[in-house]
Amino acid sequence: MIQEKIREKARELLTNKTVDLIIGFGEGSLPLRTTPRFIRNPEKVDRLIWNSFCENNLSAYLHKLGQFKVGLVVKGCDARSVVALSLEKRFKADQLFLIGVPCQRMVDRRKVSRAVKGEILQAREAGDLIDVKGDGFEVSLKRDDFLYSSCQVCIHRNPTRTDVLVGDPVEESPLKETYQEAKAFEKMSPEERWRFFEKETSRCIRCYACREVCPMCYCAECFVDSSNPKWIEKGLSPSDLDFYHIVRAYHQTGRCSGCGACERACPMGIRLTYLTQKLTMDVKELFDFETGIDTETLPPLSTYEMEDKQEFIK
């Protein structure tokens, strides 16, 4: 069982002092939720859990690392973020021990909540089913019908870089067409695209959760926070909201692992992954590059080659 293996490995790493702490997942106080858990004491590794609600990309914590050595629990997408961060030299090679988990795809708690009438008070994962209970209802739902959209299209569930793999590798076959959100967006007319984009961003409250939970957003000073020069105002005018979201997405070009953490974090239900997916698709088509697969090659926008395609210059 994956959970047992994570605990075993964590105990070993902490006891041998290979790492100072383990960052994994722990039980949340609400059904369908887990919370990142920091474990420093080998006797407390039983607080680590594994299930289909381990939705956070824990590699975002690597920016807080300092001098500590960390054992990090990573899914496929998280591991790819780690590779991308290591290319950007965000930590020393010996600081990190990756406990890789072949991912079963994560469950979208909001979709589950919408499927029932009333509040879910208990949830339990049982094989392919999620049993949920609330005031006056008790139903079993098919797990695969309630996955995050980023997980449905995932083709890298096995961690590309890991120091130990807990669990057997899984088959890499997406449940839905890869880049389906981006393709649907592309099919729209420019006017429809703009309307869709503006309708989504209009709900933005500038809490910057999409930025903070993203492992790839770590600038010492984000362009939205800079006052000299001032690139953007701090209010809610549509042009400022649009500007923020375009630049946030654009900065992910060739760096986004498609983990979907940004969209999950948004309290206003703003769709965000169609934008980053479009960039990921373009980078794949133009440069045959995918984030976090190869541990040596820099993302296309971080390098320059004489042979680079330049069809976009007209």
Added chain:
Amino acid sequence: MDEYDLFAPVQLAEGVSVFRKIDHPDEVDLSSANTQKPAKELFFPQSEVMFRYEKVGKRNQIVSLDEENRERILFGARPCDIEAISIIEKVFVSEEYTDVYFLDKRKKTTLMGLGCNHPISTCFCSSAGGDPFLRAGSDLFFIDLGEAYFVELLTEKGMAFHQNKFFKEADPRDLTLVKELEGKAFEKVGYTIPVDGIEKRLDLMGESLFWDRVHEICMGCRICTYLCPTCHCFDIVDEGGHQRGQRVRNWDSCLSPLYSLETSGHNPRPSCRERTRQRLMHKFNYFPKNFNQVACVGCGRCILYCPVHFDIRQAILWTSSKRPKGSERGVL
């Protein structure tokens, strides 16, 4: 009713609702216990123009101040949101200082509270000094009886609506039903989170290891502060240039590093540890010291929407455990 603008919860997207001006009754959505954004934004908008200026001849002149010109009704706000408005009011309207922007909106608004028949599991209003049917703060209080609303007219502003003959006399049996609904809701919310006495407990915890534990999972976004009905920090900025522009007041958040960054480059709250401490200390220690009340109404939004599922109830419980536990090792 034509003389009023009516504000009520509307759905912006699936599962996402906020308070907005209503043009048609069908827009009102009371299906969720609480909106995402609290009702505070009707009195203290997230982004508010304080005045506009323009260069006329050689001098800059203030060209407009946007005042509310119509009376407003806030309908469908839960008791926690209503209580929060009175908490914010303590800051914005006092003997020493009056915020005209807040006061203008507050004066022109009739508050129609709505009892919570179905509090959800993250609600802890009773522990925080309120309750699912708290009338205080409302001008009129609505209780959903299924077929009709049971309405209490609580203030002079509220009584004004009686004269319009909107309401018919309640049946004594309705009162029994109200008591029943109240009983059920009270039982569901319970009284389980030790908010009482937290101010004193925190007095002794300024440098506690407790803060190491509280902050470590926080990723530093602003959700818990922006969606909090009592958080009221703001940042005033000037937009525009020499010819014309405006002064704008935007919500700000103590969880942002920028919030406490000084011009010299020094930041007295350099890490997430100091910032999360500020958030909790302000709610449960500084605010009670100044106003005899915690700045938390137990609405549970910060629990529901935190991307890493930080549970403020857990933090409150930790403060009351005999030996507040910190991580075994200093900050990460």
